[in-house]
Amino acid sequence: MGEVSQGADLARVDLPRTFDWRPCPGAADESGHLPRFQPHQGFHPQRCPNAPRMRTGKERAVAIDVANRLKVGRLEEIANGCRVVSGGRHGIAVFVDGGRAFAVDNRCPHMGFPLARGSVCDGILTCHWHHARFDLSSGGTFDPWADDVRTYDTVVEDGVVYVDPRPRPIDVERRWKARLRDGLEQNLNLVTVKSVLALQEAGVSPRESVAVGAHFGAEYRAAGWGPGLTILTAMANVLPALEPTDQALGLYHGLVHVARNCDGAPPRFQLDPLPAADVPLAQVKAWFRQFVEVRDPDGAERALLTAIDGGASPAEVADMLFSAATDHLFLDIGHTLDFANKACELLDLIGWDRAAAILPSLVPGMASARRSEELNNWRRPVDLVALIAPAVARLPQLVARAGAGSWDGFDALAGTLLGEDFAASVRALVEALEAGAGLTDLTRTLSYAAALRVAKFHTSNEFGDWITVLHTFTYCNALHQAMRRAPSAELARGIFHGAGALYLDRFLNMPAARLPEHRGADAEPRDADALLARLTDLLDREQQVNEAALVVHRYLSLGHDPADLRAALGHTLLREDGEFHSYQMLEAGLALERELRELQPSRPDEANRVLVAVARYLAAHAPTSRAMLQTARTALRLQRGEAIYEDGEGEDELPA
């Protein structure tokens, strides 16, 4: 009958991870007296030779099937050393320490260094590349930036060590979700991308990763919803347009930005709804707007939670948010409405049952947002607020008949909105409503006009002004998406606010860059793949703005598949260390382009121009140092089992 090694014999299933603090009944102190139990001083098990060991709950009864086990060698031959046997994905490193046998995966989970080359001291295995430390017995790491190493059961019979080549089972989804949260908490990009890849490989829906990031971002930032959650939602929205290899990258980018936003920030402590949930929704909505108006985030949060708790529908909750987000003009240069819309989109993805956890994060920003009517350029030399006021006063009647007629004024209205007469813009919008245009007809036209501002942004402008035209475009896109979700007379005020921002941006099209359709493109290739490769190459160099626009126009005008171009644009963004607005530009641009292409299949020019705008914006902000891509490549190579420590090769096969 063989002896079971101590490294494997402790154990029994499902023991709690706790110390047994009871004093050993048979142990006497140096004076010969039995020790007294002193609960507040604790009791160190190691002082008592008969004390029970810490039970980890991870240790399992060992019953290695003789047919499956691998012979490692005699215990004394391996003593205080290591032997590697074939098995698992990367070989199994079997250590003998203190007369006990332990087996771990031979690749360090951090970056793949062979753990057989590590050293063991006091039961701790230290990797000799970046010095991550692991408990030999359980495989658990003491360094959060590394990861727990997989372990294997061992048994010693007649002085011979055997190992079971099947790793001890783990709950993959649970483990990698926990690691994803670790990555967010510690702001560790490598841990985050490894978790995303592992969850993807395990077949876990991307929604699950998004939900982990959403809850973390909403809870651990006292300032509330910010760019990180916006990027996460935007990337989740564009996932279907990306190549499969880029989908994990998209999630990774969103999650990394959530972690960065929360890094070092105090957490947010959530309030409760009012005790009575039978207040009429109209009253709660009025309270919410009133509290936002006086910049009282606590009152506003309780009102919002009360509406959710009282069973308000997603559309009703969205209406509350959108009304408050348009009670003033172009709040926080458009971010307030954009964030409110994105929060609703996030809940569409992860479930509205999470509304109470996510939506209150909007309130701090909403209550503190800068109101554009307080800015000089909205009041002088042209008082936009005064010009808007009469139209806004008529909105309840105008909105009541919106969509009642057939309206075909898309081109004319877009032209007027891009003009130099704001009074004419207001008039044109009112006339369109009087003519029976739908609210989304107007918001779509407004979005298109804002995209044209980007498509015609002249590179002689200050570089920072790319963001000015971007803000207006993303505001208009948010308004359009919000209008599709919860149309109202209150939200319709945003149409005039967006038109005001578009008017104020007009100097950024003076002079206007020529659209690529007015420039010769004959020197460019005709083949679709060659054009996409050319686009990718152009974005390897700085400021190839107009060249990129030309390639995109040529690709689309030759009738090539827009889906491949969308994926290529997504790829060019995801290889960069993207800044907040580039993600917004891609997502809003793809949404508008697809809608225009579907609504007007016989008129592709408008949709094509939107992609020209996207390409120009991305080209203006590329290339970067691509540090995030390098980290993602490392994680991907590790997942494939490549030996990173040996050389730097293998990159050619990975996303460029």
Ligand code: FES
């Ligand atoms: S610590 Fe082991 S590879 Fe980095």
